[in-house]
Amino acid sequence: MAAFLERLGLFPRAPDPRPLGAIAADIEDELAFHLEASTRALIEEGLEDEAARAEALRRFGDVDRIRRECARTLMGERIVLQRIQFVLTAALLAAVVFLVLASRETNARAAVERERSLALLAQIEARLVQGEARLVEERRHAASEPALQPPPVIDRLPVLGQSAEESPAGAYLAANGTRTDLGTARESWSEAFNEQHGSWRHGLRIAERLAALSGSQGAEILVQVWNELSVEHREQVMKPFVFDGGHPHALEVLELGFEDSVHSVRERAVLYLQTYAWQDLWQGDGQGDRWLAQWRDRPVGEVLRENAERWARAYAECAQEREQIAGGRVEHLLEGIEHVRPETLAKAGVDLRGILVEAGVCAIAPARLGGLPAAQRAIAERVRSWCQP
Amino acid sequence: MAEDHRTEDVELPPGALELLALKVLARGALHGYAIARAIQDRGAERLRIEEGTLYPALHRMERRGWLAAEWGVSESNRRAKYYRLTAGGRSALREQESAWRRVSDAVARVLGHPSPKGA
Numbered sequence: 001m002a003a004f005l006e007r008l009g010l011f012p013r014a015p016d017p018r019p020l021g022a023i024a025a026d027i028e029d030e031l032a033f034h035l036e037a038s039t040r041a042l043i044e045e046g047l048e049d050e051a052a053r054a055e056a057l058r059r060f061g062d063v064d065r066i067r068r069e070c071a072r073t074l075m076g077e078r079i080v081l082q083r084i085q086f087v088l089t090a091a092l093l094a095a096v097v098f099l100v101l102a103s104r105e106t107n108a109r110a111a112v113e114r115e116r117s118l119a120l121l122a123q124i125e126a127r128l129v130q131g132e133a134r135l136v137e138e139r140r141h142a143a144s145e146p147a148l149q150p151p152p153v154i155d156r157l158p159v160l161g162q163s164a165e166e167s168p169a170g171a172y173l174a175a176n177g178t179r180t181d182l183g184t185a186r187e188s189w190s191e192a193f194n195e196q197h198g199s200w201r202h203g204l205r206i207a208e209r210l211a212a213l214s215g216s217q218g219a220e221i222l223v224q225v226w227n228e229l230s231v232e233h234r235e236q237v238m239k240p241f242v243f244d245g246g247h248p249h250a251l252e253v254l255e256l257g258f259e260d261s262v263h264s265v266r267e268r269a270v271l272y273l274q275t276y277a278w279q280d281l282w283q284g285d286g287q288g289d290r291w292l293a294q295w296r297d298r299p300v301g302e303v304l305r306e307n308a309e310r311w312a313r314a315y316a317e318c319a320q321e322r323e324q325i326a327g328g329r330v331e332h333l334l335e336g337i338e339h340v341r342p343e344t345l346a347k348a349g350v351d352l353r354g355i356l357v358e359a360g361v362c363a364i365a366p367a368r369l370g371g372l373p374a375a376q377r378a379i380a381e382r383v384r385s386w387c388q389p
Numbered sequence: 390m391a392e393d394h395r396t397e398d399v400e401l402p403p404g405a406l407e408l409l410a411l412k413v414l415a416r417g418a419l420h421g422y423a424i425a426r427a428i429q430d431r432g433a434e435r436l437r438i439e440e441g442t443l444y445p446a447l448h449r450m451e452r453r454g455w456l457a458a459e460w461g462v463s464e465s466n467r468r469a470k471y472y473r474l475t476a477g478g479r480s481a482l483r484e485q486e487s488a489w490r491r492v493s494d495a496v497a498r499v500l501g502h503p504s505p506k507g508a
Binding site: 026027029030031033034036037038040041059060061062063065066069070072073074077 | 420421422425426439440441442444445448449452460463465467468469470
């Protein structure tokens with residue numbers, strides 16, 4: 001550094017590089033030599049030793065002051081340089097400490113910003129993935145849905161005596177295809193239903209095939225997968241079993257719907273049960289449960305026939321009692337069969353017309369229907385139509 | 390003797406001691422004591438000079454590069470520091486000597502005395 005300062009012109013010559021102690025010793029030695037030589041000369045001139053020494057000191061001047069001036073001259077630059085070095089070192093150290101602290105703070109801030117950015121990126125990525133998955137799902141639906149044309153208008157279900165393909169729903173299903181090779185594995189059917197868990201048409205389509213399985217397989221599988229089906233599917237899957245009057249497990253399937261936790265599913269089950277019970281059996285008053293407990297183990301054909309016979313007898317009795325069929329009981333009887341489908345009985349081999357004729361229902365004169373409200377009269381007219389050969 | 394002279398000693402002007410030392414050293418290398426003696430021998434005995442003040446002056450000139458110094462052995466076989474004039478010192482001697490004469494002449498003219506050069 002001294003050489004550098006010398007080049008800058010701050011020092012005429014580089015300071016003595018020797019240790020300060022060596023420089024001080026040289027000063028001391030040089031001054032001592034002068035005093036010794038001066039004393040010796042004075043002695044040679046005739047002065048006593050002490051006097052010569054004293055005279056030499058007097059001529060020399062203040063030794064301490066001279067020594068300090070010499071030291072300042074020879075070592076002052078070194079001291080100044082040391083001070084500069086100390087100040088520069090301290091400044092450098094302070095700068096390093098400052099930079100380290102500043103760097104740590106900057107790093108900490110950068111780490112926080114980085115974490116925040118990563119979290120933001122993760123959110124964006126998650127949203128992108130969700131959006132992509134939604135897009136794929138929509139495209140998949142879009143690819144499958146267009147085949148479901150025309151817009152499904154299935155106003156009635158497969159009728160007795162018709163194959164699935166001959167009924168409106170069956171024709172629709174035949175036109176749009178469905179899965180037929182699902183076997184008997186519960187997982188396969190559950191997966192098949194849930195391929196489109198929001199589509200009631202899809203649920204009906206799969207249920208048609210499930211009901212077509214031989215023996216009790218369809219009903220058994222349905223019991224297993226029932227809780228895995230969507231509400232839309234649970235509302236639909238009962239139809240192929242219920243309206244196929246010959247299905248031996250129709251009541252078991254209806255019982256599933258009857259005990260469902262969702263009201264709309266229970267409502268459908270009650271509606272469908274009417275065909276078998278020939279009466280309104282709402283779950284709330286326990287009638288439905290009692291009816292199912294009484295009939296669930298009986299052959300479906302017997303259930304349909306006996307309940308139809310009971311209704312027919314009750315209806316005929318009411319008609320015989322009055323000139324015009326009117327009043328709470330007969331209206332209640334008619335409301336109880338509002339959704340009955342004669343095709344269901346026919347499919348089960350039940351002769352509905354024979355039952356009605358035998359009970360005397362078909363002998364009731366049309367004029368006697370005049371006192372009924374319009375809705376009940378329409379049902380009574382429909383019953384009369386069942387009497388036609 | 391010397392003590393008598395010093396009763397009439399005059400104060401040495403600033404810078405004069407350095408000029409005297411440079412002049413003495415122009416003849417060859419000397420140690421501090423010999424420089425002091427040479428100054429005295431050249432007629433400066435009437436000047437009030439503390440011999441010790443010579444050393445800070447020598448060290449200053451050494452630092453300026455006018456003098457070079459090295460340790461040697463004296464006539465009394467004692468370790469002594471010898472000073473010699475450098476090229477820079479010779480140049481400085483010429484400049485200082487010239488300046489001193491100009492100041493001296495100017496002061497003499499102001500005081501009404503003929504300058505030594507003019508005399």
